[in-house]
Amino acid sequence: MNVVVLSKFIPNPAGTPELGDDFLVKREGVEGGLDPGDEYAVEAALQIAEKAGGEVTAVSMGPEPAMAAVRKALSLGCAKGVLVTDDTLRGSDVLVTATVLAKAIERAGFDLVLAGVESTDGSTGTLPMALAELLGVPSLTFARKVDVTDGSVTIERQTEAGYDVVESALPALVTVTAGATEPRYPTLKGIMQAKQKPVDQLSLSDLGLSADEAKPTQQVTGIEDAPERGAGEIVENEGQGAARIAQFLLEAKVV
Amino acid sequence: MAKVWVYAELSPNGSVHATALELLTKARSLADTIEAVVLGPGATGAAGPLGEHGAQRVFASDDEVFANHLAQPATHALHQLVQEHQPNLILFAYSYNSRDVAGRLQAKTRSTLMSNVTDVLGPEEAQTQIFGGTKIVTCSLQGPDPKLLVVRPKAFEPEPSGGSAEVVPVEVDIPDELKKPKVGERHEEQAAGPKLEEARVVIAGGRGLQKSGNFEILRELADAIGNTAVGASRAVVDAGWVPYSMQIGQTGTTVKPDVYIAIGISGATQHIVGMKEAKRIVAINKDPDAPIFKLADLGVVGDALKIVPQLVEEIRSKKSSG
Numbered sequence: 167m168n169v170v171v172l173s174k175f176i177p178n179p180a181g182t183p184e185l186g187d188d189f190l191v192k193r194e195g196v197e198g199g200l201d202p203g204d205e206y207a208v209e210a211a212l213q214i215a216e217k218a219g220g221e222v223t224a225v226s227m228g229p230e231p232a233m234a235a236v237r238k239a240l241s242l243g244c245a246k247g248v249l250v251t252d253d254t255l256r257g258s259d260v261l262v263t264a265t266v267l268a269k270a271i272e273r274a275g276f277d278l279v280l281a282g283v284e285s286t287d288g289s290t291g292t293l294p295m296a297l298a299e300l301l302g303v304p305s306l307t308f309a310r311k312v313d314v315t316d317g318s319v320t321i322e323r324q325t326e327a328g329y330d331v332v333e334s335a336l337p338a339l340v341t342v343t344a345g346a347t348e349p350r351y352p353t354l355k356g357i358m359q360a361k362q363k364p365v366d367q368l369s370l371s372d373l374g375l376s377a378d379e380a381k382p383t384q385q386v387t388g389i390e391d392a393p394e395r396g397a398g399e400i401v402e403n404e405g406q407g408a409a410r411i412a413q414f415l416l417e418a419k420v421v
Numbered sequence: 422m423a424k425v426w427v428y429a430e431l432s433p434n435g436s437v438h439a440t441a442l443e444l445l446t447k448a449r450s451l452a453d454t455i456e457a458v459v460l461g462p463g464a465t466g467a468a469g470p471l472g473e474h475g476a477q478r479v480f481a482s483d484d485e486v487f488a489n490h491l492a493q494p495a496t497h498a499l500h501q502l503v504q505e506h507q508p509n510l511i512l513f514a515y516s517y518n519s520r521d522v523a524g525r526l527q528a529k530t531r532s533t534l535m536s537n538v539t540d541v542l543g544p545e546e547a548q549t550q551i552f553g554g555t556k557i558v559t560c561s562l563q564g565p566d567p568k569l570l571v572v573r574p575k576a577f578e579p580e581p582s583g584g585s586a587e588v589v590p591v592e593v594d595i596p597d598e599l600k601k602p603k604v605g606e607r608h609e610e611q612a613a614g615p616k617l618e619e620a621r622v623v624i625a626g627g628r629g630l631q632k633s634g635n636f637e638i639l640r641e642l643a644d645a646i647g648n649t650a651v652g653a654s655r656a657v658v659d660a661g662w663v664p665y666s667m668q669i670g671q672t673g674t675t676v677k678p679d680v681y682i683a684i685g686i687s688g689a690t691q692h693i694v695g696m697k698e699a700k701r702i703v704a705i706n707k708d709p710d711a712p713i714f715k716l717a718d719l720g721v722v723g724d725a726l727k728i729v730p731q732l733v734e735e736i737r738s739k740k741s742s743g
């Protein structure tokens with residue numbers, strides 16, 4: 167079974183991203199790594215491959231530093247990686263990213279594609295669905311549990327009220343929520359081995375795409391500060407806190 | 422003249438989702454022709470409220486196929502309608518089911534999609550907020566129509582226009598290959614008390630509550646205040662303390678209550694975007710530098726596990742003397 171897991175690189179996962187003069191998130195020359203949201207998908211992919219047999223390929227699109235995200239996925243146990251890097255892809259939108267990833271995944275071959283539900287920095291939360299459409303497979307989204315048996319995948323799909331059980335024949339794409347798995351930590355051995363594992367580094371033309379097909383259709387025209395919600399009163403004395411809140415609720419006429 | 426569509430989502434019980442009415446209200450300020458598409462059991466019935474909120478025509482199908490196989494049947498039907506009627510702009514809600522349809526549709530129409538939209542300035546211009554809502558970003562939308570916008574819930578206040586809609590039945594054959602995913606058992610987690618979106622007061626607990634059992638004190642507080650819903654940060658939902666339906670924030674529910682009380686919640690940007698429009702914000706956190714204090718009208722620095730039980734007593738005694 168061929169499992170593909172999307173492994174997005176994000177700059178500075180722990181802090182606030184920085185914007186460049188062109189209003190784009192700075193992705194070059196910054197520390198960064200695998201999007202924490204994708205770690206759950208990587209874990210799910212590894213568990214599925216361990217159980218059903220087969221291997222996991224980590225696929226990513228991003229600038230040179232994005233290799234860190236691919237290596238992280240490899241250190242966790244993915245067998246190989248694909249990284250699409252191309253200068254023309256700077257600032258690409260959902261459709262361009264999905265188009266590129268679809269080509270790369272078709273090239274690698276797949277029975278199952280796993281992705282996060284939304285990326286930490288982009289957060290459009292729609293890329294995996296666009297990708298599934300381009301690949302011509304179902305998208306089983308927002309899985310809080312994934313299981314693969316005999317050529318079919320079953321998930322518990324989170325809903326506003328609870329969850330639905332959804333089953334589908336493979337090939338398919340599944341997006342995995344943070345609750346679905348408990349990501350493992352890379353071992354020292356894993357980190358060493360990751361350096362030897364094959365990573366296919368591809369450009370747009372390797373994928374048979376032209377620069378025209380990679381043109382974003384959105385442009386940031388301005389950024390302004392949102393009206394501030396000035397900070398209010400702070401009560402430092404713990405003992406007086408409850409009484410002050412009670413009075414506040416009374417004034418707000420909710421008690 | 423621009424033609425704007427709203428992709429109206431249905432709740433599992435077949436009633437129209439509040440977001441559809443919010444989007445229609447906004448659509449009225451953008452174009453003269455406003456139409457809605459609603460697919461699944463309950464669709465025809467939804468035409469009433471959709472018309473009252475500004476839809477002139479409602480393309481509707483009550484077919485169960487739209488509820489039982491995830492997004493592909495709806496995407497297929499919507500795409501056919503788009504080709505036939507050529508809207509300039511389609512508004513979707515940032516909800517699970519609508520995100521699925523919008524994402525897949527984009528790959529068919531190959532037109533632009535902007536997500537997490539907080540305001541729509543015109544058929545080709547929209548805004549989103551980043552960094553916890555501290556910055557507003559304006560984007561121009563280019564390329565072929567229809568432009569697709571996935572809009573945050575509660576971005577607009579729904580207001581009826583008093584209209585009524587003509588219902589146009591949708592008849593589309595859904596090929597079997599688009600019915601592969603099958604929705605089986607549906608599980609609903611019953612929550613007591615008012616809904617998060619509707620309660621006057623929302624109290625939300627985070628990792629600062631230390632353990633899942635301590636959520637009980639929030640429920641007691643909710644009971645003491647009355648008309649109060651209990652929510653949570655994603656950290657404690659992920660930890661399995663409380664169900665996802667209680668999550669507030671970017672990837673959970675967006676709330677706009679009269680009073681929001683954050684208890685043991687740090688105030689991460691993804692949490693803030695789901696509650697910063699509350700009329701009043703109260704925060705309890707033992708860290709005086711917690712980011713949540715930057716937007717609180719009233720902040721109390723201290724141990725939530727001590728303060729909350731005291732607060733319950735205070736409110737009870739105020740009520741009994743009141």
Ligand SMILES: Cc1cc2nc3c(=O)[nH]c(=O)nc-3n(C[C@H](O)[C@H](O)[C@H](O)COP(=O)(O)OP(=O)(O)OC[C@H]3O[C@@H](n4cnc5c(N)ncnc54)[C@H](O)[C@@H]3O)c2cc1C
Pocket residue numbers: 203284285286287289626627628629630631653654655656657668669670671672673674684685686687688689690691692695705706707708711723724725726
């Ligand atoms: C793509 C993406 C989407 C996300 N979507 C959401 C979302 O929808 N909603 C959401 O909430 N988060 C979301 N997050 C997660 C978010 O970034 C934070 O990790 C999360 O909100 C933190 O939850 P918390 O405040 O409970 O925990 P922490 O950040 O760990 O904060 C706990 C707080 O409790 C305080 N504390 C500790 N002990 C006590 C005590 N005894 N009394 C009082 N205070 C105490 C601490 O000082 C601290 O400030 C998302 C993240 C990503 C990457």
Ligand SMILES: Nc1ncnc2c1ncn2[C@@H]1O[C@H](COP(=O)(O)O)[C@@H](O)[C@H]1O
Pocket residue numbers: 172173174175201203204207225226227228263267280281282283284285286288289290291292293294
């Ligand atoms: N450039 C990328 N490379 C690899 N995977 C990506 C990329 N962008 C998005 N994804 C995947 O798509 C999911 C949703 O992303 P988004 O639509 O940006 O919120 C992420 O969790 C990733 O799994």
